[in-house]
Amino acid sequence: MTMIEIRWHGRGGQGAKTASQFLGEASLGTGKYIQAFPEYGPERAGAPMRAYTRISDEPIYIHSSVTNPEIVVVIDPTLVEAIDVTEGLGDEGVLLVNTDKSPGEIRKATGFKKGKVGTVDATRIALETLKLPMPNMPMLGALLKVNSLVTIDQLSERVKAKFLKKIGEEKTNANLEGIKRAYNEVKIG
Amino acid sequence: MTKKIPLTGDQAVAYAMKQIDPDVVAAYPITPQTAIVMSFSNYVANGQVSTEIIAVESEHSAMSACVGAAAAGARTMTATSANGLALMWEIVYIAASTRLPIVMPVVNRALSGPINIHCDHSDTMGARDSGWIQIYCENAQEVYENTILAVRVAEHKKILLPVMVCQDGFITSHGVEGVEVFEDKKVKDFIGEYKPDSPLLDIDNPSTYGPLDLQDYYFEHKRQEAEAMRSALDAIPEILKEFEKQFGTKYDFIETYKLDDAEIVIVVLSSTAGTVKFVVDELRQRGIKAGLLRPRIFRPFPKEKIINALKKAKAVAILDRSDSFSAEGGPLYTEIKAALYDLDIKPIMVNYIYGLGGRDIFPADINKVFEDLQKTVAAKFTLPKVNYLGSRE
Numbered sequence: 001m002t003m004i005e006i007r008w009h010g011r012g013g014q015g016a017k018t019a020s021q022f023l024g025e026a027s028l029g030t031g032k033y034i035q036a037f038p039e040y041g042p043e044r045a046g047a048p049m050r051a052y053t054r055i056s057d058e059p060i061y062i063h064s065s066v067t068n069p070e071i072v073v074v075i076d077p078t079l080v081e082a083i084d085v086t087e088g089l090g091d092e093g094v095l096l097v098n099t100d101k102s103p104g105e106i107r108k109a110t111g112f113k114k115g116k117v118g119t120v121d122a123t124r125i126a127l128e129t130l131k132l133p134m135p136n137m138p139m140l141g142a143l144l145k146v147n148s149l150v151t152i153d154q155l156s157e158r159v160k161a162k163f164l165k166k167i168g169e170e171k172t173n174a175n176l177e178g179i180k181r182a183y184n185e186v187k188i189g
Numbered sequence: 190m191t192k193k194i195p196l197t198g199d200q201a202v203a204y205a206m207k208q209i210d211p212d213v214v215a216a217y218p219i220t221p222q223t224a225i226v227m228s229f230s231n232y233v234a235n236g237q238v239s240t241e242i243i244a245v246e247s248e249h250s251a252m253s254a255c256v257g258a259a260a261a262g263a264r265t266m267t268a269t270s271a272n273g274l275a276l277m278w279e280i281v282y283i284a285a286s287t288r289l290p291i292v293m294p295v296v297n298r299a300l301s302g303p304i305n306i307h308c309d310h311s312d313t314m315g316a317r318d319s320g321w322i323q324i325y326c327e328n329a330q331e332v333y334e335n336t337i338l339a340v341r342v343a344e345h346k347k348i349l350l351p352v353m354v355c356q357d358g359f360i361t362s363h364g365v366e367g368v369e370v371f372e373d374k375k376v377k378d379f380i381g382e383y384k385p386d387s388p389l390l391d392i393d394n395p396s397t398y399g400p401l402d403l404q405d406y407y408f409e410h411k412r413q414e415a416e417a418m419r420s421a422l423d424a425i426p427e428i429l430k431e432f433e434k435q436f437g438t439k440y441d442f443i444e445t446y447k448l449d450d451a452e453i454v455i456v457v458l459s460s461t462a463g464t465v466k467f468v469v470d471e472l473r474q475r476g477i478k479a480g481l482l483r484p485r486i487f488r489p490f491p492k493e494k495i496i497n498a499l500k501k502a503k504a505v506a507i508l509d510r511s512d513s514f515s516a517e518g519g520p521l522y523t524e525i526k527a528a529l530y531d532l533d534i535k536p537i538m539v540n541y542i543y544g545l546g547g548r549d550i551f552p553a554d555i556n557k558v559f560e561d562l563q564k565t566v567a568a569k570f571t572l573p574k575v576n577y578l579g580s581r582e
Binding site for chain 1: 195328360461
């Protein structure tokens with residue numbers, strides 16, 4: 001099976017849904033089949049939420065939520081303690097966390113022994129580039145370092161297409177800068 | 190040239206509506222249909238369509254405005270979900286019996302109560318006897334194409350019935366997929382210029398809509414309505430043929446997946462059919478003869494096609510995403526079972542009620558159904574006729 005499944009953990013308002021969609025849409029641009037969808041609950045800012053991205057070389061038939069992801073991206077560092085973010089993540093899986101901690105510390109906190117763990121301080125990067133605590137775009141950059149699902153350029157094109165009209169050139173460029181910085185700064189261990 | 194763009198199911202509807210450019214849209218927003226009205230309102234505000242949009246104060250008014258507009262001779266659309274459909278109920282029947290070709294995308298959502306915003310089919314299944322044609326879509330691509338198709342179906346002179354284009358709330362309506370969209374001109378050419386049948390505004394040829402119709406003629410008019418639905422079975426294939434010629438997609442009343450030699454079969458509507466295909470592929474790799482039947486058009490009920498598709502199977506599980514309390518089972522089950530009743534040799538047929546209020550259905554659930562069917566075929570046990578799949582009780 002040539003399908004990759006990604007689960008995003010965030011809190012309402014942090015842009016997990018947007019990140020899941022941008023990744024899917026950038027992959028669509030490279031000829032892949034995609035699905036990107038949030039798990040809706042009673043939405044409120046700050047409440048834990050999940051979103052999913054599926055990327056495949058073949059048409060995607062399945063329509064249930066993802067139970068055994070290849071990659072888990074945790075956008076909010078406090079969720080590592082609050083919920084089991086590694087649920088269903090296989091031995092070959094990748095756990096990517098927005099945190100100032102090291103991969104070793106995250107392994108200890110989650111009990112995730114195999115696979116790969118990546119950490120990046122995406123909130124700090126967002127504060128320094130965008131001047132807002134929006135870690136979702138940097139997390140996309142870090143994700144492309146651990147799995148080259150699309151190139152940074154392909155993702156950037158998508159970000160520009162979605163953001164330029166909506167938030168203007170300056171903020172769009174700040175987002176692109178955040179993506180590149182996280183790509184370079186992510187620690188894998 | 191088609192192009193593939195990322196769209197949610199709701200956006201796919203709005204995009205199709207933009208290309209259709211209906212004369213009148215009267216709609217009231219309700220989750221999870223909201224994004225349809227929102228996206229389409231943007232097209233109106235940007236001047237990308239010439240539609241007169243009527244922002245009404247309720248769904249009852251939305252459908253009432255649609256009835257007025259359609260009777261006047263306007264190409265008319267609306268969209269709704271669940272409680273919104275329930276609120277327009279009175280006028281839903283009037284639209285059909287007045288033979289008004291209104292197209293209404295419905296984003297399937299559980300009816301309250303208890304209050305719930307997620308997917309099941311209790312809303313449109315309740316409306317199955319309202320006289321509307323019902324098309325159920327598996328994914329955003331189909332949502333887009335069926336919305337365009339529905340215009341021609343509704344307006345066909347031998348049909349003249351309103352059409353619901355149903356998609357699964359959140360699962361399809363809020364999931365982004367790549368959707369191949371057609372050129373505006375090709376869509377325009379396909380739907381053609383609307384020539385209404387006996388419009389109220391044709392004052393040179395006056396006609397009457399909605400008069401009192403008591404013991405003397407009501408019965409005949411209802412029988413003619415039934416006849417219109419029956420004749421849709423003959424008229425729709427012509428439209429599907431034209432659709433294939435214009436856009437390349439071949440559709441039928443039903444979709445079958447690895448069904449020809451299948452011994453155990455699942456019948457299900459909409460997005461869950463995709464998950465069943467995923468499981469069928471896995472089972473086929475293990476040599477298990479599993480298959481899928483997905484009715485795409487539920488009204489008119491394609492009885493003969495369903496009988497032909499299922500008659501060779503050994504056991505069939507029919508999955509309903511709505512219940513009919515204390516009946517023989519859910520609506521899809523009872524109708525298919527009734528359709529096969531007259532066969533001398535027929536498959537074992539069982540019913541599973543699933544996914545109420547958006548309860549997710551996983552490949553493991555589908556696997557369990559196929560396992561149940563296998564055991565039943567091997568006479569290892571007798572299944573209850575009605576089962577609840579995925580309920581934690």
